[in-house]
Structures are given as C-alpha cells and as structure tokens.
Amino acid sequence: MISAATDAQLRFEGMFLTPKQANALLAAPKFHVYDNPEAFLTCNYDPAKALCHPGRDPLPGTLKTPAIDRCNPACANVARTDTHIAALRGEIARLRQECLEPATPMPLRERLGQRAKQLNKLVEQHEWTRPTDREES
Ligand code: SF4
Secondary structure, X not given: OHHHHHHHHHHHOOOOOOHHHHHHHHHOHHHOEXXXXXXXXXXXXXXXXXXXXXXXXXXXOHHHOOOHHHOOOOOOOEEOXXXXXXXXXXXXXXXXXXXXXXXXXXXXXXXXXXXXXXXXXXXXXXXHHOOOHHXXX
16 A cells, blocks of 8 residues: 555656546556545455455456455455554544443443454554554655
8 A cells, every 4th residue: 555655646646637547547456445444444455365255256347346345354455554543543442431331231341342352453463564664665
C-alpha cells in the first residue's frame, strides 16, 4: 500500500487525468486499493491471494473486486494504517467500557471481552510489523 500511495503521488499528484489516463490508472493492479473501515483495514486487492474468494470459482466477473463483506483478517492483502489502529483502539475502549456496564448481561460481557482481546491482537500485530520510517524511504 505504501508503494501504491507513493507511486500514485509521484505519477498523478496535481494532474487532471484524461478518461484514457483514468482508465489506465484503474487497470493497474497496484492501484486496486479498497478501504474497509468497518473491518479496520485497507484491501490491496490481489485476486490470487484473496481469502474472500476461497473457491476461486465465483460468478463470472466477481474476481475483479474483493468481497469486503466477507473479508478475512488473515488475508495477505490486508494493510492497516495508524489511522485504522487508532480506530481499533477506540473500538477496544468502547467494548471494554460496555463490559463494565452493570446492565450488560454476563454472556454478552464475555463475548465483548473476547472481541476486545481479538482486536487488541490486531493492534499488537500492527505494532510489531509496521514499517519504520527507514524502511519506507
Ligand atoms: S479477504 Fe479482505 S483483504 Fe483479502 S482480498 Fe478479500 S476483502 Fe481484500
């Protein structure tokens, strides 16, 4: 995603694209980037790695786009920015607060706690694997 953003900035920043140039941009696999804020991630769509098309045998044409409603967080196409992580931290705090509410039933508390733990693992994974400034340049 960093590479796509850098290339897009270098090639297109400040430009008005002709329809032909815009089509060329849309056809470049590198720029097939889909934001998925509900899943706290960006999909850098490579159909060969997509876990949302596990059968690789969908209806004709559907492999051209990811099925973000079936996004699998283990997919190799996932990228997260610090903005996604900030949103994740907010969601974790919200879940933990809901766990503490006296009106929250016990079974729901357990599920909310599990969800918060699961999301926290994504934050930790991001912290361990995020590129440093040195790697980006
Ligand atoms: S599983 Fe998620 S990240 Fe992977 S291709 Fe599908 S939508 Fe994109």
